[in-house]
Amino acid sequence: MxxxxxxxxxxxxxxxxxxxxxxxxxxxxxxxxxxxxxxxxxxxxxxxxxxxxxxxxxxxxxxxxxxxxxxxxxxxxxxxxxxxxxxxxxxxxxxxxxxxxxxxxxxxxxxxxxxxxxxxHRIERVTAYVHRVVYMSGAGQPPLDGRPRQVLAEVPLAPPVVRLGRQLGWQPLPLTVEEARPFARNLPLPERDGHESGPGPVRLRAEGVSYAYSGLQALRGVDLELAQGEIVAIQGHNGSGKTTLLKTLLGLLRPEKGRVLLDGQDVSRLDLHEIIARVGYVPQSPGSLLFEDTVLAELEFTRRSHGLPAKDCLPLLERLGLAQYANTYPRDLSQGERQRVALAAILVAEPELLLLDEPTLGLDYLQKERLVVLLKELRGEGKGILIATHDTELVASCADRTIILQEGRVLDSGAPGRVMLRQAGYASQVSRLFEDGEHIAVEDVIP
Known part of the structure; x- marks a missing residue:
């Protein structure tokens, strides 16, 4: 075979x-x-x-x-x-x-x-290449099988350009940015509103951080700030240093040059338990965090290990769409479900800052929308959130700033829309469609 x-x-x-x-x-x-x-x-x-x-x-x-x-x-x-x-x-x-x-x-x-x-799950990446789409509707329903335009016109999971086309009645339904451009050319656009309050004080800072693995340079003089009440994205090619940067910020790796400051204190001089009491980290491979017999037990273990009193964890599971898996063995879940369980296991410790490595890995569009809502709520509660991601649509939906790494250096940084104009390879579908640096997500076009 x-x-x-x-x-x-x-x-x-x-x-x-x-x-x-x-x-x-x-x-x-x-x-x-x-x-x-x-x-x-x-x-x-x-x-x-x-x-x-x-x-x-x-x-x-x-x-x-x-x-x-x-x-x-x-x-x-x-x-x-x-x-x-x-x-x-x-x-x-x-x-x-x-x-x-x-x-x-x-x-x-x-x-x-x-x-x-x-x-x-990232259908926006494949619609231009595939001949057929098979949509698994679940709940015992037969799959929907057909040409991409036929299937995507009917299913709830659709890329941003397709969602725009469906809501605005564009026909034939565009599947790509190129197909959507004639429809978007004369479309009146609303003014985009940012979130109401700006960020608070800087909580986490990298100053000239460099790191190498056995002589292979992963970070080269990186400067970064994460403030209270903001969402910052880190993007870059595979191997550009995103995960290494997160681990360095958390104190899991010690910089060869430069330093990391958490609330003004050098992370290298802090005990790891002092760091994780304030900073939650969800790695790219969530399985490394999961070892209890049930999802609920994972959260309860986290509370105990942080010396926190017992607490009803079901509301948090409901918030993440995981309540039905409370008594399920975590490793029996899908990649996306394990990703959300790992996030829940970190959030239940009530950290003030969050470092998330590829948090949308394995998530479909509906699960990703729920995650975006959660991240915005956490930002509103004053948490600082740093996300390493390849998901440009996630960045467009919730990030306040984005930083592009290239070969361990900061290539570009700023407001996501402006960075997307300068770095076309990291532009969302809506950003590529309107190219104005402001309208970068469906919600910016259809409030």
Whole structure:
């Protein structure tokens, strides 16, 4: 079967066998006793196809989540299967890497007849490439199967441009920004309102922070501030230093140069328990936080471990759409559900600041809307929230500021709409549609 079908899990780490990238790409061919010359040729071919040639000598443990995702896809392609099945293949990829992956799959489909079946929540990334959409409606209902325009006209989960088109009656329904531009050209736009109050005092500050992994420079003189009552996004290519920056801010990694200040105190001189009492951190892989037998027990454990009194945790689970899973084993849940459980397990400790690494990983549009509402409520309560994300639509929906990292340096920063004008690769669909630096989410166009 594996000669015909390639499969990439939602969590690529679950399928890695070898420690280094080149070895992982060659493993399935070695198991079938392919000639060495053919293996070397195929490794170079799939590495070039996925843009990971520079990673071949790297250990997988040193790669970012998105880099690992591309390695997993390349490994699945090494045997040249006839069918490739991908579970959330772009979820950990930056926008440019996602486009490159999808265009590579289109090329393989056209030139070699490769059939691709993918499960994807970020539909805005794939609508321009797919021939059919199968919508799983759940609740025992049969799936809706058809051409993208036909299916997306009927389902509740739709990309921003499609949502605009449906609400404004655009026909034929646009699936891409390019298709929507003729309709948007003369559309009157409302003035955009920011959230009412500005941020409070700065709580967390990075000053000239640099960090390297075994000589590989991950951060280079990064300056950053997070104030009370604001949402700040960190964006950047895979491997640009986003996760490293979060870990450095939390004190899990010690800067080689520069310093991190939490309420004016050098984080390197604080005990980790002092830090996590004020700062909550949800990593990219939520499974590392989950080890109790039930979702409710996870939250109760967090309260106890922080020395906090017992509290009814069900209201928080309801807020995150998790109440029905209160007595469920966390590892039986989907990636997106585990992500929300991990967030709940951090929020229940009532931190003043939140560091979130890819919080929309595995979330559909409706779950993401609920998360945005929650983040805005937490901002209104005075919490400072720092989000590392590849999700440009999340940034457009709730961020007050965004910071673009490139090779460990701050490339750009400012209000999301203005940064999206300057950095087109990080622009949301609505931002690309109107290009005015103000209207960047559906809610900015249709209040």
């Amino acid at each position: 594996s000669d015909l079908v390639g499969f990439v899990f939602q969590d690529p780490e679950a399928q890695f066998v070898v420690d280094d990238v080149a070895g992982e790409l060659a493993f399935s061919m070695e198991a079938r006793a392919y000639p060495r010359s053919l293996m070397l040729e195929r490794v170079q071919e799939v590495a070039g196809l996925l843009g990971i040639e520079q990673l071949l000598e790297r250990r997988i443990s040193t790669l970012s989540g998105g880099q690992r995702q591309r390695v997993a896809v390349a490994a699945a392609l090494a045997l040249q299967p006839s069918l490739l099945i991908l579970d959330e293949p772009t979820s950990q990829l930056d926008p440019m890497a996602a486009d490159e992956l999808l265009m590579a799959l289109v090329r393989l489909n056209r030139e070699r007849g490769l059939s691709v079946f993918l499960s994807e």
